[in-house]
Amino acid sequence: xxxxxxxxxxxxxxxxxxxxxxxxSLEVNEGEIFGFLGVNGAGKSTTIKCITGIIPFxxxxxxxxxxDIVESAFxxxxxxxxxxxxxxxxxxLTGSEYVSYIASIYKVPKEEYQERFDTLxxxxxxxNSINNQIMSYSHGMKQKISIIGALIxxxxxxxxxxxxxGLDPQSILDVKNYMKEYAASGCSVIFSSHxxxxxxxxxxxxxxxxxxxxxxxxxxxxxxxxxxxLEEEFMKLTAKAREEIDKIRAELxxxxxxxxxxxGKRKAAQIMQKKIMDEVHASMLA
Amino acid sequence: xxxxxxxxxxQFNAGVRLAKDKSPLKTAFRWTIIGIVAAxxxxxxxxxxxxxxxxxxxxxxxxxLSGEFLTFTIAGFMVIQTLFLIxxxxxxxxxxxxxxxxxxxxxxxxxxxxxKIIVSYCFELVFSVVILGPILIAFGIAAGSPWWxxxxxxxxxxxxxxxxxxxxxxxxLFPMMKLSWFMKSxxxxxxxxxxxxxxxxxxxxxxxxxxxxxxxxxEGFSETLLDNATYIQSIAGGFYPARAFAVLATxxxxxxxIHFALIxxxxxxxxAFAFYIASLKYKKFYMEEHSSISGFSASSKYCAKSPIxxxxxxxxxxxxxxSNYTFQFLLIVVITPLLIFFSNRIANYAMYQxxxxxxxxxxxxxxxxxxxxxxxxxxxxxxxxxxxxxxxxEGHNIYHTKLIPVSFRKQLFTKASLVxxxxxxxxxxxxxxxxxxxxxxxxxxxxxxxxxxxxxIQILVIATxxxxxxxxxxxxxxxxxxxxxxxxxxxxxKATTHANFIIVxxxxxxxxFGALGLLSVFSDSIGFGMDAEIFRxxxxxxxxxxxxxxxxxxxxxxxxxxxxxEQ
Numbered sequence: 001x002x003x004x005x006x007x008x009x010x011x012x013x014x015x016x017x018x019x020x021x022x023x024x025s026l027e028v029n030e031g032e033i034f035g036f037l038g039v040n041g042a043g044k045s046t047t048i049k050c051i052t053g054i055i056p057f058x059x060x061x062x063x064x065x066x067x068d069i070v071e072s073a074f075x076x077x078x079x080x081x082x083x084x085x086x087x088x089x090x091x092x093l094t095g096s097e098y099v100s101y102i103a104s105i106y107k108v109p110k111e112e113y114q115e116r117f118d119t120l121x122x123x124x125x126x127x128n129s130i131n132n133q134i135m136s137y138s139h140g141m142k143q144k145i146s147i148i149g150a151l152i153x154x155x156x157x158x159x160x161x162x163x164x165x166g167l168d169p170q171s172i173l174d175v176k177n178y179m180k181e182y183a184a185s186g187c188s189v190i191f192s193s194h195x196x197x198x199x200x201x202x203x204x205x206x207x208x209x210x211x212x213x214x215x216x217x218x219x220x221x222x223x224x225x226x227x228x229x230l231e232e233e234f235m236k237l238t239a240k241a242r243e244e245i246d247k248i249r250a251e252l253x254x255x256x257x258x259x260x261x262x263x264g265k266r267k268a269a270q271i272m273q274k275k276i277m278d279e280v281h282a283s284m285l286a
Numbered sequence: 287x288x289x290x291x292x293x294x295x296x297q298f299n300a301g302v303r304l305a306k307d308k309s310p311l312k313t314a315f316r317w318t319i320i321g322i323v324a325a326x327x328x329x330x331x332x333x334x335x336x337x338x339x340x341x342x343x344x345x346x347x348x349x350x351l352s353g354e355f356l357t358f359t360i361a362g363f364m365v366i367q368t369l370f371l372i373x374x375x376x377x378x379x380x381x382x383x384x385x386x387x388x389x390x391x392x393x394x395x396x397x398x399x400x401x402k403i404i405v406s407y408c409f410e411l412v413f414s415v416v417i418l419g420p421i422l423i424a425f426g427i428a429a430g431s432p433w434w435x436x437x438x439x440x441x442x443x444x445x446x447x448x449x450x451x452x453x454x455x456x457x458x459l460f461p462m463m464k465l466s467w468f469m470k471s472x473x474x475x476x477x478x479x480x481x482x483x484x485x486x487x488x489x490x491x492x493x494x495x496x497x498x499x500x501x502x503x504x505e506g507f508s509e510t511l512l513d514n515a516t517y518i519q520s521i522a523g524g525f526y527p528a529r530a531f532a533v534l535a536t537x538x539x540x541x542x543x544i545h546f547a548l549i550x551x552x553x554x555x556x557x558a559f560a561f562y563i564a565s566l567k568y569k570k571f572y573m574e575e576h577s578s579i580s581g582f583s584a585s586s587k588y589c590a591k592s593p594i595x596x597x598x599x600x601x602x603x604x605x606x607x608x609s610n611y612t613f614q615f616l617l618i619v620v621i622t623p624l625l626i627f628f629s630n631r632i633a634n635y636a637m638y639q640x641x642x643x644x645x646x647x648x649x650x651x652x653x654x655x656x657x658x659x660x661x662x663x664x665x666x667x668x669x670x671x672x673x674x675x676x677x678x679x680e681g682h683n684i685y686h687t688k689l690i691p692v693s694f695r696k697q698l699f700t701k702a703s704l705v706x707x708x709x710x711x712x713x714x715x716x717x718x719x720x721x722x723x724x725x726x727x728x729x730x731x732x733x734x735x736x737x738x739x740x741x742x743i744q745i746l747v748i749a750t751x752x753x754x755x756x757x758x759x760x761x762x763x764x765x766x767x768x769x770x771x772x773x774x775x776x777x778x779x780k781a782t783t784h785a786n787f788i789i790v791x792x793x794x795x796x797x798x799f800g801a802l803g804l805l806s807v808f809s810d811s812i813g814f815g816m817d818a819e820i821f822r823x824x825x826x827x828x829x830x831x832x833x834x835x836x837x838x839x840x841x842x843x844x845x846x847x848x849x850x851x852e853q
Contacts, residue, residue: 013852054688055852074691082689088682090600092607100588104596105690113588131585 001066003079003157003188004028004051009060011046011212012276015269017256018249019276020046021057022212028157028190028205033183035199035206035220036192039238043212044192045085048161051190052082065156078106081150085161085192087142091135095126095145098134099152106153113152120148124174139166147175151182158182160191164198176202200230210238211245294401316783323790328416332424335359339428352429353536359425360443361528363418364451369484370413371455375406403561410448419444431535439535446553450527453556456563481616488621492628527552593692597700605679605704618669619708623716626661630720633657634736655741655822658720660800662713662749667756667792669709674760674784676701677768677848684770684851694845698765702757702840709757713749717742748825751833752795758836760788765840765847799825 004027011021021043028034036044050057053069053076062069067076090098096117103113121130124144129137134145143166150158158179164172179189179202193199199206200220208216216237223230252272259268342355422440425431530545591599605615634654676698680687687697720737737745763784802821 049685052689054685056850074693077689077691082685084685086682088685090604090683090686092604093600094584094586096586096588097584097603100586101596101600102690103588104591105593105692107593108590110588110590113590117588132583 002027002029005063007061010058011050012058020212024214028188031183031186032204033189033202035203037206038209042209044209080157080159081155083146083150083160089134089146094133095130099148102149103152108153140171156187158189163191196231210241215241294404332420336424336428339425353532356532357525357529360531361525367451368454371451375455375459414444414448449553449557453560456560485620488624594696601704615672619712622665622712626658626716627719629661630654630657654720654737656803658745659803663796663799666753667789670753670756671785671788673705673757674764674788676761677764681770694848698844702761705757709753717745748829751829754833755836756788756792758840762840
């Protein structure tokens with residue numbers, strides 16, 4: 001059974017001019033490290049937020065360890081741990097208070113907690129500051145406590161959004177090693193990144209997203225075996241996609257502008273939004 | 287000098303820039319509503335002040351205590367301004383706020399301090415123009431002051447009066463800041479100290495009001511003034527420097543000129559002294575690593591709690607480790623019972639005296655129910671309005687609340703309960719204190735005040751239901767349009783529009799309830815053929831429906847809205 005199964009995912013933000021995630025389908029298997037690649041605004045974070053249930057999605061189906069994120073939200077949420085890109089944690093709490101809060105939420109038994117806590121704190125080298133208020137933590141330390149919080153309930157799926165941003169080289173290495181270790185234990189890891197090198201070396205598979213569309217699903221094991229260059233492929237694919245998507249988007253903007261001149265900005269925006277939604281529904285039916 | 291101006295501009299932008307609505311129509315509407323409400327509140331206050339001021343100018347009895355009245359007014363204003371100024375100065379001078387940013391720039395601590403002190407004074411000046419200005423105009427009209435009072439003296443007062451609170455606030459602030467560095471939890475220490483100070487201030491103030499008003503009630507206003515004129519004059523004489531301002535406005539030419547010179551010399555001197563003290567200390571605080579950004583350290587053990595218990599604990603820690611939130615919320619919660627208690631005592635004393643003086647009634651009752659209800663109804667929206675930042679307060683952590691496997695309904699319930707429980711306890715303490723009964727039987731009849739058991743239950747039902755209504759409505763409004771990206775995490779929030787809406791709505795309902803309640807005591811009916819007893823039942827029914835409607839809205843539609851949030 002795949003740890004994560006996304007089928008025909010669509011996301012249109014309220015009032016948006018374009019579809020942020022369009023017909024995204026993917027599967028992540030047990031023991032896999034899976035990468036999301038894409039330029040800024042490609043739709044990586046949107047897809048991850050939909051997967052984690054942070055934002056609702058317009059259409060499609062997401063299953064985590066067999067649990068539907070909408071219909072069996074609690075079971076699905078208990079199956080993953082998430083590390084966001086903004087390193088937001090409750091900074092009025094101390095590090096240990098934050099981790100015990102998360103542990104209680106996920107009902108971690110007392111007897112299991114201490115061992116996991118000690119291992120993770122040691123692994124991420126936070127022994128000296130774990131009892132300090134998070135507000136005193138550096139950027140990297142906040143990222144580390146966020147990772148400890150995400151893993152304290154030992155989820156089957158570990159999701160990270162831009163995890164390496166702001167970390168020092170040693171911490172980056174620690175996180176990478178732990179990702180490998182975690183995947184080797186039979187769990188799955190998904191992360192988004194701009195860093196092609198990291199993805200190429202670390203991941204078993206990756207998708208490239210551009211303009212909300214999956215433009216490539218790459219088996220990186222094969223890439224590595226064949227000695228192919230991910231960077232070159234990425235540049236080629238995104239340049240082509242950018243050309244096409246920019247053209248479509250420019251046409252849409254012209255249409256909206258023309259409509260706006262006739263019926264006013266507000267109504268034009270409403271019509272364009274409806275058009276997007278019709279497109280989503282038509283795709284779903286197809 | 288240019289650096290200082292740039293810093294001042296930066297401080298202003300950071301401190302007072304308001305969120306802009308996309309539509310200019312919306313902005314205009316918002317400002318019109320704010321303007322109307324502010325004008326109505328200020329207008330009512332000035333009208334009451336004007337009437338009161340006239341009482342002290344009873345020339346037909348041969349006394350004119352207008353100068354003394356102005357002295358007390360300015361002194362009162364100075365005390366209030368000092369109280370408001372301390373938290374504001376803490377915020378503006380807060381070394382944690384911008385330390386990292388400013389220390390990177392080629393600025394001296396002196397330049398930073400000068401800019402911050404000028405900004406603080408400017409904020410204070412705004413407060414002075416808006417509050418003291420209209421009060422002085424009302425006084426001038428009541429006293430029939432000449433034109434130069436309005437044109438010359440009022441601007442002079444508005445500029446110079448704030449200097450004294452400014453000086454006092456700085457002198458209080460720095461030792462307090464110094465002391466707080468030694469405390470493990472600086473936030474708790476500052477909050478508790480300031481809260482205690484304010485509560486003591488309120489108690490002393492209410493005791494003073496009670497002491498002053500009781501003889502007025504017992505002997506009649508004009509007679510009391512006449513008997514105590516010398517006493518009042520001697521007290522007012524001691525209220526320096528407020529007295530100096532009053533002499534300037536109401537005294538003879540020569541003493542007025544002397545006091546004018548004294549005010550200018552003292553103001554400049556005090557400002558310079560306060561500035562010197564503060565700049566010395568500030569430099570030390572700024573340059574040394576005495577920053578609460580380092581937070582505190584506390585070891586904690588894991589005890590597996592239920593998810594709802596864990597959410598409740600986390601909310602508590604997050605809220606009560608934020609001094610702004612804790613202080614402003616707890617202040618109202620703590621002050622509510624005190625105000626209920628003292629207002630009851632003063633009002634019931636008036637009723638008692640009236641009973642003793644007239645001596646005709648066979649039976650008389652105090653007005654504890656109406657007074658308690660009135661005070662409770664006015665203060666509950668203020669405390670409940672904090673619920674209007676329940677969602678925005680999460681800031682960038684809002685994603686946490688959507689990730690965790692705890693239902694949105696339970697999370698909303700936790701957030702609402704945290705605001706409700708202290709308010710509920712506050713109401714209980716207030717009404718319990720108001721149960722202290724004063725009964726007397728004389729030849730004229732029977733008199734009793736204090737709340738009866740049934741009245742306690744009635745007030746509890748009304749106040750609790752209304753509080754639930756306001757809290758649920760506030761949370762729901764915030765849920766519909768949270769301002770997570772515009773506020774700092776965990777702080778009280780700048781979600782003022784939501785909170786203001788609850789305060790304005792609550793004030794209208796509260797004043798309406800209170801006014802109709804008091805009216806029902808002094809006449810057989812309040813109109814529409816509704817007598818006092820029926821009116822009480824009407825209030826109970828209204829409040830239960832009010833609470834139930836908004837609780838249903840929050841707990842039925844709220845979870846769905848929470849799920850749809852795209853923050």
